[in-house]
Amino acid sequence: MEIDYSDIKVIGFDADDTLWVNETYFREAELQFAKLLAPYETANTIDQELFRTEIGNLEFYGYGIKSFVLSMVECGLQLSNNSLPNEAISKMLDIGKDMLNKPVELLDGVEETLKSLYKDYKLILVTKGDLLDQERKLAKSNLEVYFHHIEVVSDKQPLNYKKLLDHLEIRPEEFLMIGNSLKSDVLPLIELGAKAVHVPFHTTWMHEQVEEHVLKEYPYETLSSLLEIKKKLTAPN
Template sequence: MEIDYSNIKVIGFDADDTLWVNETYFREAEEEVGRLLSHYETPNKTDQELFRMEIKNLPTYGYGIKGFILSMIELAIELSNGKVSNEIIAKMLDIGKDMIHKPIELLDGVEEVLKTLSKDYRLIVATKGDLLDQERKLEKSGLLQYFHHIEVLSEKQEANYKKLLKHLDIKPSEFLMIGNSLKSDILPLVNIGSEAIHVPFHTTWQHEKVSAKDTNGIEYRTVKNLTEILNFFKVK
C-alpha cells in the first residue's frame, strides 16, 4: 500500500498498549475477580458480567482503573445479593491498587521511534482514561521529553479529534495517528481525513473490537512492530 506521509507535521501516539503494556493487567485482574467470586458464579459468567458492568458504568466513571475497581465492587454486590464479605471487597481494592502501581513496561522500539521522529515532527500523546493515572504513567515512562502536547480524551471520536487538531492549529491532512485500537485510533482519524497506522497488541479489550465490515475500504497501514514506522519517513 502506497500512502504518502510527506504532508505530515504532527504525529500522535496512543499510550496504553501502544507505548507500554496495559490490557494484560486488566486480563489478569479479571481472572482474579473470577476466582474471588467463584462461590457465586462461574468465572466465565463473572467475566461476561464484569464487562457488562463496565460498559454500563462508562458514562459515569469513564475509562481507566478506578472505574474498573468500582465496577468490580458493584458486580460483587450484585452477584452475591449484597452478601459479599468485606474481605473480598478489600481484595478487590488491592487488585486495583496493584494495577495502578504496576511498573511501566515499554513496548519494543518505543524510545527509538520517539527519539528519531521527534527530530523532524511534533509528537503528541492522544489517549483516553483517567487523567491522573495517565499522567502518572507518562511521568514514570521517561518519555515526556519527546512530546510537544499531551491530550487525555474522554472518548476517541471524530468530534474530539477535530477539536484536538483545531487546538494544535493543523489540518487533518497534516496529522498521523499511531495506535493499537482500530476503533479508537484508526477509523475516526481516517474518517476526518487524517492518516493512521495500526500497531496491533496481542490483547484487545472487547469494547475496542470492530468487524471486518467496519474496516472495509478504509485505507491505513498495519505494522507488526512500532520500529517499522521509521521505514515510512525520511528522518535525520
C-alpha cells in the first residue's frame, strides 16, 4: 500500500522492540517462572494464568518489569494455594532484577536511521512502561541526542496521543508514528488522522496482538526494517 508522507514534519518512535530488544527478555523470564511453578501446574496453565494476572493488574501497576514481577508473585501464590516457599519468591525478584540489568541491545539500523532523519524532521520518542526503567534504557542506548522530545506514557490509547500532539502543537496530518505494535503504535494514530508505519519484531506480547479482520479498516504500511523508512519520506520544506 502506497501512502503519501510528503506532509510529515514530526516522526515519533516507539522504544521497546522498535529501537532495542525488550520482549525477548520477558519470554525468557516466563520460562524461568514456569520452571519455578512446575511442582504446582503444567507449563501451559502457568503461562495462561500469568498472562491473566498481568492483564488484571494493568490498571493498578501499569506496564513494565516491576508490574511483571508483582504479577509473577501473585500468580505463584494463587497457583500454589499460598504455599509457595520464600526461596521461590526470592528467585522471582531476582528474575526481575536480572531483566532490569540487561544490556540495551539496539536493533539493526536504528542509529543509522535516526542519524539520517533528525536533521530534517523533529524526532520524538513515545514509549509506555515504567519511567525509571525507560530512562535507564534510553541513557544506555546513547540515542537521546537524536530526539527533540521524550514522552513516557501510561498507555497508548488515542487520547494519550492526542494529549501529546496537542501539548507539542503538532498537527496529526504532519505526524508519523513508527513502532512494532499494531495495537499501540499504529491503529491509535490512524484514528487521530495521523500516519503510522509498522516495523514488526519477531515476537509480540499476546496483549498487543490484533485480529486480522480489524486491520483491514486501517491504511498503513509494514516494513521489514527501520532502514526502509528514509526511502519512504520526502524531507519537509
